[in-house]
Amino acid sequence: MRKYVTLKIDGAGIRAPKGSSVLDVAIEYGICIPHLCHVPNLSDIGACRLCIVENIVNGRSKITTSCTLGVEEGMVILSNTERIKKLRRNIAELLVAQAPNSRAIQDVAVRCGVKEVRYPFRNNDCVLCGRCVRVCEEMWQARAIGFVGRGKDRRVDFPFGVRPDFCKKCGSCIYLCPMTITPCDGPMKPGKEYLCGKCESQLSMASGAMEDTCVWCELGKGFSVHDMVINERLLLFMMISMPISPSSTLPKHFFPLTAYPVSYSGSAAHDQGENCFLRPIVPVF
Amino acid sequence: MPKVKPRVKSVKDLTELRKRLRSSVKNFKSKLTICGGTGCHASRSQDVIDAFKKELKKRKLEEGVWVRATGCHGFCEQGPLMILEPGNIFYCGLKPGDAGEIIAETILKGEVIERLLYTDPVTSKKVRTEAEIPFYRAQDRQLLAQNRHVDPCSIEDYIAIGGYSALAKTLTEFSPEKVIEEVKISGLRGRGGGGFPTARKWAECRSAPGEEKYVICNADEGDPGAYMDRSILEGNPHLVIEGMMIGAWAIGARQGYIYVRNEYPLAVKHARIAMQQAREYGLLGDDILGGGFSFDMEICRGGGAFVCGESTALMASLEGKVGEPRPKDVHTVANGLWHKPTTLNNVETWANVPPIISNGAAWFAGKGTRGSKGTKIFALTGRVKNTGLVEVAMGTPLRTIVFDIGGGAINGRAVKAVQTGGPSGGCLPLDRLDLPVDFDALYDAGSMVGSGGIVVMDEKTCMVDVAKYFLAFLQDESCGKCVPCRLGIDRMLEIVTDITEGRGRPEQIDLLKELADTVASASLCGLGKTAPNPVLSTLRYFPEEYEAHVNEKRCPAGVCRELIEYEIDAEKCNGCGTCRRACPYDAIKGKKKEAHVIASHKCQKCGICLSECKFDSIIVT
Amino acid sequence: MSVLTLESILKGRRSQPHQLIEVLHDVQERYRHIPEEDMRIVSRELGVPLIEVYRVANFYKAFSLKPRGRNVITICTGTACHVRGSNLLSNQVLGQLGISPGDTTEDGQFTLEQVNCLGACALGPVVVLNGTYYKHMTPSKLRSLINSVNEKGIEDTDDAKGKTKGKKRQRSH
16 A cells, blocks of 8 residues: 655645655656766665755755655645756756766756856766666676775775676666766866867757756646646556656657646747757667 | 673663673782773883783782773873772883782782872872872763773773663663653753753754654864863773764664764774674664664775865765865755764763763752753863863863863963864963853863863963964865855965965955955855864964064064074083084084084074974073 | 684674774774775675765775875964974875875885874874874974884884984983
8 A cells, every 4th residue: 555645846746655756756746856976776875966956844944855755734835936947957067067078967967057167077978876776786786896995086996996707897887977978078188178069959059948957857847836646547657658667768759748746938949858958978788 | 790691671670781791800909900091002002002911921810800992091291101090000101011010019918119109280289089189180081981980892891881771771761752852951062162052952853754863973083182082082982882872762873973083093993893882782783671672783984074064965965975065055964964963962962871871860950050051071281281972061270281280381471372173163361261162262261162172372372383284184174065164264375374474464454354264154064164263262362473474574482483593502502512413404613612603504493403402402582 | 714704704794884984993903904805705794785885985095095104294284283284294104105195105105194183283283103193293394203213123213303403312221
């Protein structure tokens, strides 16, 4: 007998199963919250801090990551206030300054509204999101890699730096890594560090279409007030209509439009799901 | 002292034991209390203690004179020090060679040795007793005063002065709910830095579901410049143990842990001995004092990580893992050590509990301000005359601590800033020193009471360099899990380093503020959340220093290496050659009795020559 | 490293993962570092995944993976000592022995460590050499201290304390 709780996210009343995290619930209902280290079916560690939301408790707002926040009855969550947007933008800016040579990270940055990078670029090849570590530990229980070291010396490594024999070269870690998919077309050259214009996201930004919101998804602007509780049956309908399989990394019709209790001023060109965080830019299992 | 330790099975046994111990002590003619705390230990007080024991043995006076090595008395600058009874005579700056003289003159003849007495810096007169010394006069030494009377390795001492009577009172008169109520009325707030109301924490833990609960003592004390917890744990471990037992009774815990940082081997040793002795007496274990309360404890060492002072990281470390904090959306009082309800408090918080029970909550609440009750121990260090441990009532102005107790800055310089709260706190300038030490007042001013470290800085301290120092410290100690802390502190350090090396640009100051806000709001744990405080407070109170560095490429305090030059004033230099020999980089040349010259291309501006020159001939521009 | 000594460290702690840090402390104390082979044995005996043992050994400053020198110089870099000039001491060691914090001299004589507060703040700057505390250190005192270890191989305690400043060196024992 599953228990449900009712909570409000951005004004929409939502019924969610107890034990799920706010981020999971938000994604299921099409509320766009940027994230990087979250992977469905793996544990959430709250490392990237991109999924932060404001949790209003007793009139005070606490900023916390939605991936680690469990849903509770009567919770009030705001996922897209000015403050949150600004914080997300700064965090994404830090990330892209650290590892600009990954299209995925650049996309994350642009979608969080980063317009300029005010720090000198560094050419790191790991953002320590922990996806590889968690898949090796939780999915395969091999524990062949882990986070080693502290602070800025933190890195992902094998024990003693040597690949152990219980690593079966399954490739899951490489598959999930945001740095290894679709390498950047315009690699950083010393002296020429800039966000190259070859990313499609970059193009839309150049056209000035969006303000500090997620580039494509107008839903990111927040719901207009329309309280409706989505019930279990509709949820079931949504789930059935989604083609989910491990091999399909690009589900096109993830979220049927009819599920949303909002009216929004979306542009006709909005291709719901194409470049939204609701469709993860980095692959998932 | 009893050789065979009788088990104390009831409160009556305890009271009788106490009477016996007290009467056995009365037979001594003289009592010597020599401080064996950290500071005096570094001043070789152990040699002094050994010398006394040897001399007494030689003169066959062991039966009449009681020599006791205790924990820290607080006045570390003047160590090694001792107190002689009868007469309460205070001797300081002792050397092993003084033992014979003190025995011959003071103990046998009752005469005071003038040169060993403390000199009052204002009146230049000699002072006889501890109570007359200005350093001690302005304090309210509720906790620290006990250190004088107990040998930390002797549970008998502790019982003789009334130890474990609070526990006895609790088990016989108070229900767990009543204990929590007493602590609530007292207004005790956490002394480790958070300042969280202790009673509320205990109540939440008590009501959390589960049979198995834990109490933990956080003796990690990572704040550089703070050593209060060390002194309490080293000097009076039983006070902490008793406090934890009372707390465990209130919460319903049966197991306790003391997590001590690795850098405190003496504290680990004394706490272990204390636990062992308590077990022998039956004060730890099953059915303590016949009250149906069973409780035992363990000591765990840290591994050398500042982040393990954070509660979830500490618990991870206790579980044998790396000390990485986890999000606290579910509080540790409900889900802590091994996912069980856990109450974690600081050493000083636990130490305050037995006095509250013994003297009553109203006594504690009678001191301090509306929001911050009781007394607090501070570690007064830095460029101040009287360094040491200071205990004052909450609400005392900082000015009193720095000037009346501390004696002002050394070398006649002016106090520029006072840093409170360690790496999570901030720097307050001279004109804000009327602020009281109060959790809320200091927080509003941009600093923190923190664990209690107060570092005094003078005009030769560069505030931008201080910000850089704290950022470098935090960058080193960050666990690295979350982006804002790991990358944010790194970038802040990059900017501040640019500023101290002459590459600062005005827009970087705004970037620094924005980045500081991001790190403070979005970090996972307290380390990251409070990391920007040193930067923000120095920006707030000393903007002119940042401006000098950025706009004029000048360091007003003469500290930042890339912005200064070392030169020798040819008129003052007499060619003694001290600097030439001291320079590790061979950058000074000159013949004997002739003015020396610094080769600026070799000079690393390390400052060693400046510290060695006795003729003030080296100038920094 | 002898299996027998590791045996005595592991005694009573087998299959108890939470004892990992205490076990590593004992190994570090005994052998001045934690060898790879020992980490594998500890992982097996305590029931902790190898990567976890490796992580813990890397995370905490108390553990070193490379052998430390015979004499460990620890300079306190806490706030109070910093404000009283502890960086001068680091510079002194850099100039005199050529090592930075964390490094060991080539002959294995000295290792330089920095610690963020030893708890003796009132007497800063503080240096610990092989477990003995020295207070109010200055670069020249540190220079003498290091020299005294160099010349005799073991510490000459009187000279090391700098007490013989200006006086003739006396053979104390």
